[in-house]
Amino acid sequence: MINELKVGDKIPHFTLQDQNGNNFNSATDTLGITTVIYFYPKDESGVCTKEACAFRDSYQDFTDAGIQVLGINGAGIESHKTFAEKNRLPFKLLSDPGNKVIKQFGVKKALFLTGRETFVLNDKGIVIYKFRDFFKGAAHAKEVLEFLKTK
Structure with a gap:
């Protein structure tokens, strides 16, 4: 059984590579900065592309607030690089092999695919908000921005 991260939990330590082959270390690269991590099933699928583009279209709002955005799924670096370039994604996509x-994080599968869930972390790596909706990918950026306005 997978333990699900809840609001108030500290995220686990991990190191993954981004679409440019650079390492991202959760222990150091999330400290001191509010971070949005969204997990999505597949590069180039319809709902995932809408979700990524919604984060892209809201990216200035996030950066103006000093927030970094990260997308994570099991695809390889090359797939992420192609997906990011094709859709002009200004944020890091992290490759999570296996x-x-x-x-x-305890993200639940939906159907036969890996899940779609977004987490907001405070500057100490603690989950302060999470949103799950498998079929409404574009809603993730909007829901996070609404939450951040109330904080």
């Missing part, structure tokens, strides 16, 4: 990190 879906180890998605399992550490």
Whole structure:
């Protein structure tokens, strides 16, 4: 059984590579900065593309608030690089081979695909908000921005 991260939990330590082959270390690269991590099933699928583009279209709102955005799924670096370039994604997409990190976060599968869930972390790596909706990918950025306005 997978333990599900809840609001108030500290995220697990992980190191993954982004679409450019650079390491991202959760222990150091989330400290001191509010971070949005969204897990999504597949590069180039319809709902996932809408979700990524919604974060892209809201990216200035996030950066103006000093917030970094990260997308994570099990696809390889090359797939992420192609997806990011094709859709002009200005944020990091992290490759999670074997879906180890998605399992550490406790993101539930939907149908036969890995899940779609978004987490907001405070500057100490603690989950302060989460949103899950498998079929409404574009809603993730909007829901996070609404939450951040209330905080």
